[in-house]
Amino acid sequence: MPHFPLDAFLSSLPWTAGGLAVLLAGTFALAVRQNRHSVMDAAWGLGFVLVTAISWLLSAGEGDDGRRLLLLVLVAVWGLRLSVHIGLRALGGHEDPRYVDLLASAPGSRNAYALRRVYLPQGLVLFFVSLTVQVGMFSTGSLGWVAVPGVLLWLLGAVFETVGDRQLAQFKADPARRGTVLSTGLWRYTRHPNYFGDAAVWAGLFLVAADSWPGVLTVLSPALMIWTLAGKTGKPLTEKAMSGRPGYQEYIESTPGFLPLPPQRRAPGRRR
Template sequence: MNPFPWPEFVASLPWTALAVVLVLALTFAVAVRQDRHSVMDVAWGPGFVAVAAVSWFLSAAYGDDLRRLLLLVLTAIWGLRLGVHIGWRARDGHEDPRYKAMLGSAPGSRNVYTLRRVYLPQGVVMFFVSLTVQVGMFSTGPVGWLALLGVLLWLTGFIFEAVGDWQLARFKKDPSRRGTVLNTGLWRYTRHPNYFGDAAVWIGLFLVTAESWPGVLTLLSPALMVWTLAGKTGKPLTEKAMSGRPGYREYVESTSGFIPWPPKRR
């Protein structure tokens, strides 16, 4: 097995960072034109796809071809589906309430404030989380059972995320359910099947990378994604917004907060 090509990997980092900057710059330009900064959510998934594509191209002569292809395809399927889903959900052209609340108290220029509070932090997170894919692209070891386990975990997460989003979209389209709580389907087993699925996807990608040294060193990349989803901006903000809805307290008491589990009997 060939050693990890550290010089070539380090040389690729400015190019993948440039991919993040270009995606965010284009997104910012669109947001300013539309006066709607929630388009950043649409660009989140495709931003990872751009990083994976640049890293795949630059690692062509160094990494294991099967692992490179797996990481590119799995990242692309996840990122593009997420971008299309959020874009379709926001097709009415209105600003997301979360961004409205944040921009309502923005000192000075709203665009400059959003650039500092949204685009810059999300760009840093995007680059750091994607390191698990970037390192995997240059890893030289063969693909084995741990990578297979990672693919299976990725598939589980992707199903939870995609099906959970679909069930929620159907629920919101039904006028008779307005103001109620979705507690059927995957939402019966976890209050956040989409966030859990997202976390499982990135842990799966990490396992694909971690099978070959130094992929294991990127453990903090999926850890940051899981922490963000479960403890920072995903689950906590959603539950805060839902807390006043009738029946939500009972839903919290009976349903797992993140990891899918059979509901408690009331």
């Protein structure tokens, strides 16, 4: 079993946590200035990139260089694309309806409530999920065969997320389609190709980290990400917001909820 530099890894955690805290504090200050806390969504991917970059620097001379570089590139490509996409989408926009609903019941200061209910929980989740990458940075075993399906799964997720986001942006850009439901392209096979893509990316990153001990012990990190996307704040909140849109119930009945599968044929005689 390869040796794991536990002391060096533990010494790196305050630095990655501190870097993340600085990023979230800056994001919070910007949100207060703009009176729009949905800027946190744009900082989400950037937070993973920052933690990964700090961990990469601190693991020099400790972890396997091939795995370190691979994890850095995979997280940077995914996180920067996501942050740029969300940031451009939000330019000149208004507060996301999810945050409007959450902060509508804020007791006392709206910003203080957002700090407790948005930034702190998301910061903790981000740090916990990133442990897969942080542990992988310090793993000393050389890259093996398990990393290959990990990279392929990451690639599948990146394609689904990128293409799904692009198809949705093109759909929303057409005024004639306002108020309708996107049910073509990747959205024909899953109601959430972007969330599925995120889940596949982090499952792939886990396999790259789990290729060497003790990366396999971080399985709860991608599990939390996937649960959040599929069962907590991703899919459920999006479908709740879309539930009143004409045709969305029919879309739910005919399209798989998360994993991409062939569209389901409607039962004969079912009322539309």
